[in-house]
Amino acid sequence: AVECALLSCLYARTTYVPLNPRFPHQRCEHMMADAKVQAMVLCPECLDYALELELPSSVVVVTDEVCAQRLRAARPTWQVLSIGSFDDEVAACPALPQYDATKPIYIIYTSGTTGEAKGVVISYRAFTLYLLKVLRRYQFRAGDVFSQMFEITFDLSLQDLLSALLSGGTLVPIPKNVLFAPILALERFGITIFHSVPSVVGYMDKIGLLQPSSLPQVRLSLFVGEPLWYEQVQQWGRTCPNSRIINTYGPTETTVIIATHQVLDPEVTALSSLPQHGRVPLGDTLAGAAYSIRDEAQQVVPDGAQGEIYLSG
Numbered sequence: 227a228v229e230c231a232l233l234s235c236l237y238a239r240t241t242y243v244p245l246n247p248r249f250p251h252q253r254c255e256h257m258m259a260d261a262k263v264q265a266m267v268l269c270p271e272c273l274d275y276a277l278e279l280e281l282p283s284s285v286v287v288v289t290d291e292v293c294a295q296r297l298r299a300a301r302p303t304w305q306v307l308s309i310g311s312f313d314d315e316v317a318a319c320p321a322l323p324q325y326d327a328t329k330p331i332y333i334i335y336t337s338g339t340t341g342e343a344k345g346v347v348i349s350y351r352a353f354t355l356y357l358l359k360v361l362r363r364y365q366f367r368a369g370d371v372f373s374q375m376f377e378i379t380f381d382l383s384l385q386d387l388l389s390a391l392l393s394g395g396t397l398v399p400i401p402k403n404v405l406f407a408p409i410l411a412l413e414r415f416g417i418t419i420f421h422s423v424p425s426v427v428g429y430m431d432k433i434g435l436l437q438p439s440s441l442p443q444v445r446l447s448l449f450v451g452e453p454l455w456y457e458q459v460q461q462w463g464r465t466c467p468n469s470r471i472i473n474t475y476g477p478t479e480t481t482v483i484i485a486t487h488q489v490l491d492p493e494v495t496a497l498s499s500l501p502q503h504g505r506v507p508l509g510d511t512l513a514g515a516a517y518s519i520r521d522e523a524q525q526v527v528p529d530g531a532q533g534e535i536y537l538s539g
Contacts, residue, residue: 227289228378229387229397231267239323239350241330244378247275253343255280261333261345268293277301327351334381334478348381352481357388359512363486364419364446368394372419373412375400375426381482382450386421395419409435416443420469423451424458431461444469450476450483454506459489463497475508480537485511515539 235242243261245254258266258281265285268276270293276286277300284304288294294308331350335343372390374397376383390397398415400408406429412420427449430436444466449458454473463471470491476484487509490497511517518526519533527533 227269229374229399232378232384232387233391236331237322239325239329241332243333243335243345244383246377246379247272251275251278257335257343257345268297273297325350327354332381332384334379336478346478348478348481353384355514356481356483356512357385357392359514360385360389360483361392363512364389364448366390366393366395366419370395370418370445371416372397373400373408373417373421374398375405375408375422380451381478382421385482389419406430407433407435409440412441412444417441418443419446419448420444420466421448421450424449424454425452427458427462428455431458436461436465438464439467441466442468447471448474450474454489456489456501456504456506459500459506460497460502463490463492463500467497468492473506473509477537480515480539483512484515484537484539485509485517511539 232242241261243257243263245257245266257263258279265287266276266281267287269289273288273293273296277297281304285307286297286301286304287307287309288297289309291308294306297304297306327350329350330347331353333345333347335345337343366389370390370393372386372395374383374386376386378384387397389395398411398417400411404411406426408422408426409430411417427436445468447462447466447469449472459471463469471489473487473489474483474485476482485508487507489506490500515538517535517537519531520536521527521531521533524536
């Protein structure tokens, strides 16, 4: 249902703001008010949470009629629409608005650990250009099966969804109860494109789930969101002997990923030749972007010196 809602937003050329029912109510209320949200799409699991929200808009869309009836009874002032009540043969698609490359495709809010959550606005043009770079960089195939490990509040969720759709592949949302140990799901569904935070590998290794060559079908492993360590590369490389392993980096403000580093290609490099310890570098930037390490005077530091990372694109 979540993926359908995202695709519907894109089809209608509108802007979506992902919410998380694990967020405090006040945080979600701030996000919706700040982004001037006009309608909210709900899944049944979020119904109780939504009933406790003070909505800036009274338009709510739910996935089935049972939820709609409950909402109408509890909030009679809300305009409740049920997707499940539409007649496929009768419902007509409204005329689409003209495509606007400068319009936001989504607004994702930062964690707010240093203050009030800030909305990062990404345009249709910026994300489209980024997605084209991703498709060219990784050369996905129609037979690929993609893992979907990320919640919609993480911008990479849209990358996985559209990469699978545009390449003709298959998307497999990994159940929440096995997100930190998805090994059985990867085996069962034949995942070929694995996209995850590196700590998942460390956790599975710690509890003894990683066995040599147990995932031979994985051909590409992308890691993001945390430092990737060579210890994790060794653990995952033994488990997925045919997989390229790529470290990726980029804050939300740069439109998802800005840099990649291919740490292992088993057709070119032996896993045993890689370091056993240490942190994997961030790598080179994608086309049209650049970064540098600078000091407090904003001057580029010499090789090996520490500083702050400056990003451009």
